[in-house]
Amino acid sequence: MKAVVYDGPRTVSVKEVPDARIERPTDALVRITTTNICGSDLHMYDGRTDLQPGMVLGHENMGEVIEVGDGVDLVKVGDMVCLPFNVSCGACANCNQGLTAYCLVANPAPGMAGAAYGYADMGPYAGGQAELLRVPWADFNCLVLPPDARDMSRQKDYVMLSDIFPTGWHATELACVRPGDSVAVYGAGPVGLLAAYSAIIKGANKVMVVDRHPDRLRLAEQIGAIPIDDSKGSPVEQILEQTGGMGADRGCEAVGHQAHDPSGQEKSALTLNNLVHSVRFGGTIGVVGVFIPKDPGSPDPLQKQGKAPFDYGMFWFKGQSMGTGQCNVKNYNRQLMNLIANHKADPSFLVSHELKLDQAPEGYRNFDVRADGWTKVVLHPDGGR
Structure with missing residues (x-):
């Protein structure tokens, strides 16, 4: 699959990497239709973290479920879903208190709590600036979206539920x-x-x-x-x-x-x-x-x-x-989804550019230098189909 890969400070490229796949029974595989470049991605892009070259970036993701593991009961193939940037198990002491940004299970690093897709020190999870994304603990982490989420014009709103609106x-x-x-x-x-x-x-x-x-x-x-x-x-x-x-x-x-x-x-x-x-x-x-x-x-x-x-x-x-502290996205994403679905909130007002995945390096460069008019960059790995 194609994916945006961190190569080093101020350098990303779109490369062929191994396809994301189901690894555990509780996983879902999502074909990413819309993903964002986040301001916090720029901390890594600027070389201000210890992110190692080769990581697939992207923690603001949505798309269509194309495969589920045998242990997934609620999420179905064909569902349009938005993924919280927090990767969380849904069952540990912190998750039970709604502190999904500080999951005690998802990050295997000693002394760490909390995990995310494609982010430095936040666990081994590849990001979603790619054609496919593996979603762990899918029944817990997938927010199933209303039918109008298939409309590309609406995806600009719903994708904001992954991070920045919550x-x-x-x-x-x-x-x-x-x-x-x-x-x-x-x-x-x-x-x-x-x-x-x-x-x-x-x-x-x-x-x-x-x-x-x-x-x-x-x-x-x-x-x-x-x-x-x-x-x-x-x-x-x-x-x-x-x-x-x-x-x-x-x-x-x-x-x-x-x-x-x-x-x-x-x-x-x-x-x-x-x-x-x-x-x-x-x-x-x-x-x-x-x-x-x-x-x-x-x-x-x-x-x-x-x-x-x-x-x-x-x-x-x-x-x-x-x-x-970081946002516990699941505390808010469903109620904010309802605001979007009923046209009470339209967070896509800040989107300035929609690009194909191959144009991600251009998006990173312009967003990083705060080029005039580059307020929010949305990527469509499927070309915006």
């Missing part, structure tokens, strides 16, 4: 967003935009989105958020001005450890500290941007060790609370 929603859950709240979102990449979109769906009275890329800020404004351009002045001051000097009720971080200031200097704790100063006394913050235990490629000696100079004194003084 992750954006998770940011608002961690931040405890409620109707009537004001919300500050740092980062207008796909996850930040969908965090803002989720806050709007939840009834926030004002949502402010901080970024400096005009195309992304335009999308924020398009969905009803207030764009905050941090290249034109302090985002903290702009948010305080929007909130009568009090700060936002809630804050969402959707940038992560590779945050840059407007001059291009990398500052790993920039968005965390800006949120402390942007959110009111007693407010809450949700962090879904990627922070990792070690980052040898960082220019910051602290970040090399996975540490950050956090403004904890002000955080404590303001009595704020913070929730962090």
Whole structure:
């Protein structure tokens, strides 16, 4: 089968690799019809992880089930399914508590919890930027989609259930967003935009989105958020001005450890500290941007060790609370699917490019450099049939 393979820093290629296949009775084999390039893929693409060359990438996947193992009871051949990026067993202590991002079984590495498709340190599972994908524990991990998921125009919405729509929603859950709240979102990449979109769906009275890329800020404004351009002045001051000097009720971080200031200097704790100063006394913050235990490629000696100079004194003084971590996709994907199916949510508004699998290297290059207009890249391994 054809697949997108990591060759080394800033180099991916489309190669012939061994076909994915059923390996255990509880597996399903999915013909991938739509898969995305995720912002977190870029951490690996940039060489900021210890991913080994040869890994098939891709953790935002959907497609058609073409084969199931003898132990699969619920998922059927012919079903259109979306796969959470979390690979989880569904039966361990963490999965039983809904903590599927921290499955105790799926990742065989000592001392690790949680697994994902095609991702560094997240288990041995090949990714879905490929023609075929093996799905372990298929009855648990496959979200069977409504009949309209066969329509390619609808797949742009449903594929977002694999990661970024639930992750954006998770940011608002961690931040405890409620109707009537004001919300500050740092980062207008796909996850930040969908965090803002989720806050709007939840009834926030004002949502402010901080970024400096005009195309992304335009999308924020398009969905009803207030764009905050941090290249034109302090985002903290702009948010305080929007909130009568009090700060936002809630804050969402959707940038992560590779945050840059407007001059291009990398500052790993920039968005965390800006949120402390942007959110009111007693407010809450949700962090879904990627922070990792070690980052040898960082220019910051602290970040090399996975540490950050956090403004904890002000955080404590303001009595704020913070929730962090990867999204447990299964907690949200069914209810968000229902919003999409009933046209209450259309997360595909952020899709800028649909490419064939062979065009993936072009998609990675342009998405990585934040080329104007490249806000979300969708790949169709089957050519968009």
